[in-house]
Amino acid sequence: SQQGEEDPQALSIQEGENATMNCSYKTSINNLQWYRQNSGRGLVHLILIRSNEREKHSGRLRVTLDTSKKSSSLLITASRAADTASYFCATAPRGAGNKLTFGGGTRVLVKP
Amino acid sequence: GAVVSQHPSWVICKSGTSVKIECRSLDFQATTMFWYRQFPKQSLMLMATSNEGSKATYEQGVEKDKFLINHASLTLSTLTVTSAHPEDSSFYICSAERTPGNTIYFGEGSWLTVV
Numbered sequence: 499s500q501q502g503e504e505d506p507q508a509l510s511i512q513e514g515e516n517a518t519m520n521c522s523y524k525t526s527i528n529n530l531q532w533y534r535q536n537s538g539r540g541l542v543h544l545i546l547i548r549s550n551e552r553e554k555h556s557g558r559l560r561v562t563l564d565t566s567k568k569s570s571s572l573l574i575t576a577s578r579a580a581d582t583a584s585y586f587c588a589t590a591p592r593g594a595g596n597k598l599t600f601g602g603g604t605r606v607l608v609k610p
Numbered sequence: 611g612a613v614v615s616q617h618p619s620w621v622i623c624k625s626g627t628s629v630k631i632e633c634r635s636l637d638f639q640a641t642t643m644f645w646y647r648q649f650p651k652q653s654l655m656l657m658a659t660s661n662e663g664s665k666a667t668y669e670q671g672v673e674k675d676k677f678l679i680n681h682a683s684l685t686l687s688t689l690t691v692t693s694a695h696p697e698d699s700s701f702y703i704c705s706a707e708r709t710p711g712n713t714i715y716f717g718e719g720s721w722l723t724v725v
Contacts, residue, residue, distance in 0.1 A: 533716075540616075540703060540718035541654075586653060596707045596714045597644060600654045 504587060504601040512609050517574040519604040521587030522567075528590045530563055531598070532572050534583045541586070544572075579610045612638050614706045616717035623724055628692045631720045633660075633704035639684040640706035644714075645677075648701040660687040660704075684709070694724040 502523035511517055523530070529548045533541040547554045547563045547570070554561045560573040574581055584605045588598040613636040623629045633643055641662045646654040658679055659667040666679035678690040687706075691698050703719040 538701070538721070541716040543716070588654075596642070596705070596712060597656060597659060598654075598705075598714075599656070600646075602653050605651075 502587065502589060502599060502601040504585075504604050506604060507602065508605045508607070510607045510609065511577055513577060513579055515577055515608075517577050517581070517606050517608070519572050519585055519606070521570045521572070521601045523570075523587070523589045523599070523601070524568065525589070525591045525599075527565070528592055530561075530570050531588045531590070532559075532561060532570075533586045533588060535586065535603075536583045544585075574606075577606075577608045579608050582606060582608045612636075612706075612708060612713070612715045614704065614715045614717040616702075616704060616720045618720060619718065620721035621723070623694055623722070625695055625724055626693055628690055629694055629722060630688050630690045631702055631704075631722070633687045633689070633706065633717050635685045635706040635708075635715070638706075638708045638715075640687075641684065641709045642707040643681060643687040644705045644707075645679065645687070645689050646703045646705070648703060648719075650701075654703065657689075662687075691722065694722070696724045699723045 504521045531546045532544040545556045547561050558575045563570045584603045586603045587601040615634045617632045643660040645657045648654045657672045660679045660681040662681045668674045681687040705714045705716045707714050
């Protein structure tokens with residue numbers, strides 16, 4: 499399968515809570531990226547973590563990468579209703595340039 | 611910031627007709643662009659890699675004669691869905707790889723509905 503896997507597939511939380519989602523992939527990678535997609539819209543790039551990095555922060559986002567387990571996690575702290583969206587991880591396999599392989603996505607609902 | 615524009619944003623066409631979707635990098639050059647397809651509530655699947663001045667590279671299972679890709683300039687790639695069928699209804703989204711450098715930027719996507 500071209501896709502990696504994400505879990506959970508769906509997540510429902512209250513505003514102010516943290517949201518954590520995980521991504522697993524299959525091949526060696528140059529980097530892993532996380533994107534957000536609002537319903538029916540294009541992708542918004544959130545964060546890129548390189549294969550030699552283990553953790554990265556951007557505002558309320560925290561991403562970890564474990565290349566030995568071929569997995570990554572995205573944590574959104576202090577969630578807001580505006581964070582309601584689908585979140586996708588995408589990997590750039592070694593030697594494949596920017597030909598991205600996307601995970602299945604996590605649909606996050608943040609209830610006010 | 612770099613902008614990638616897709617046109618049209620949505621289109622409805624009749625079965626059997628062809629429809630063209632444009633992916634344009636507005637303020638940078640892109641030797642390489644990528645076309646993805648996303649069915650409702652599913653993830654993005656890479657269809658093909660579009661290379662300026664040469665033939666596109668298609669992913670396994672994607673019919674190159676049905677999904678025609680033309681990348682005639684450094685700022686424009688087009689995807690033509692030929693002889694469209696209702697099962698081709700989907701969200702088509704492109705990304706463009708900035709040249710020089712290799713940062714990619716996604717377009718806003720194009721909704722295709724075939725009736």
